[in-house]
Amino acid sequence: EAGVTQFPSHSVIEKGQTVTLRCDPISGHDNLYWYRRVMGKEIKFLLHFVKESKQDESGMPNNRFLAERTGGTYSTLKVQPAELEDSGVYFCASKPLTGQDLDTQYFGPGTRLTVL
Amino acid sequence: AQSVTQPDIHITVSEGASLELRCNYSYGATPYLFWYVQSPGQGLQLLLKYFSGDTLVQGIKGFEAEFKRSQSSFNLRKPSVHWSDAAEYFCAVGARNNNDMRFGAGTRLTVKP
Numbered sequence: 001e002a003g004v005t006q007f008p009s010h011s012v013i014e015k016g017q018t019v020t021l022r023c024d025p026i027s028g029h030d031n032l033y034w035y036r037r038v039m040g041k042e043i044k045f046l047l048h049f050v051k052e053s054k055q056d057e058s059g060m061p062n063n064r065f066l067a068e069r070t071g072g073t074y075s076t077l078k079v080q081p082a083e084l085e086d087s088g089v090y091f092c093a094s095k096p097l098t099g100q101d102l103d104t105q106y107f108g109p110g111t112r113l114t115v116l
Numbered sequence: 117a118q119s120v121t122q123p124d125i126h127i128t129v130s131e132g133a134s135l136e137l138r139c140n141y142s143y144g145a146t147p148y149l150f151w152y153v154q155s156p157g158q159g160l161q162l163l164l165k166y167f168s169g170d171t172l173v174q175g176i177k178g179f180e181a182e183f184k185r186s187q188s189s190f191n192l193r194k195p196s197v198h199w200s201d202a203a204e205y206f207c208a209v210g211a212r213n214n215n216d217m218r219f220g221a222g223t224r225l226t227v228k229p
Contacts, residue, residue, distance in 0.1 A: 004159065043206060043219035056216065091160065103148060103167065105217065107160035
């Protein structure tokens with residue numbers, strides 16, 4: 001079974017540009033989460049989807065961040081316009097909505113975003 | 117509010133030596149506790165988790181962790197470290213069916229030959 005995948009693995013952009021990160025969850029996982037880790041700090045929750053609906057977006061830093069999950073499969077996280085403080089590693093995680101193993105989130109490898 | 121503290125930013129141990137990584141949490145209800153590891157270029161991999169029952173839990177790769185409610189701790193241990201254990205380790209806390217996990221800042225482990 002394929003794990004959570006994220007694209008790209010690295011992205012370097014200039015301040016003011018737009019970047020879109022993509023996450024493909026484990027097949028069949030209706031819960032999808034985005035997290036961010038700023039260098040040396042803790043991994044922080046950004047938002048949570050259940051299928052295509054945003055369940056909790058309390059961790060989104062500001063309105064420059066837009067997450068979507070059209071069709072309830074993969075998700076994108078767009079940063080527009082990017083600022084220096086947006087640099088960090090963005091993780092995606094998923095878990096099933098029903099069945100077994102409801103308590104464990106499975107993480108992708110992350111996208112390292114550098115804003116110059 | 118829930119939070120996790122990993123007091124050690126960086127730890128260096130010799131290969132074959134024992135290891136203990138500290139984790140302290142603050143949580144208002146019964147916590148669900150996790151340890152994840154991130155090796156270079158890899159995603160966060162779940163090492164072990166504690167929900168209830170026996171307070172000493174076994175995980176993958178020879179790791180174990182002990183939940184101590186009185187100390188609000190969930191320290192990770194391994195009796196003999198291998199060079200491949202060099203990675204960054206994250207402790208996390210959440211509720212059952214949690215949708216908002218809180219992570220510590222991580223502990224980077226270096227293994228000396």
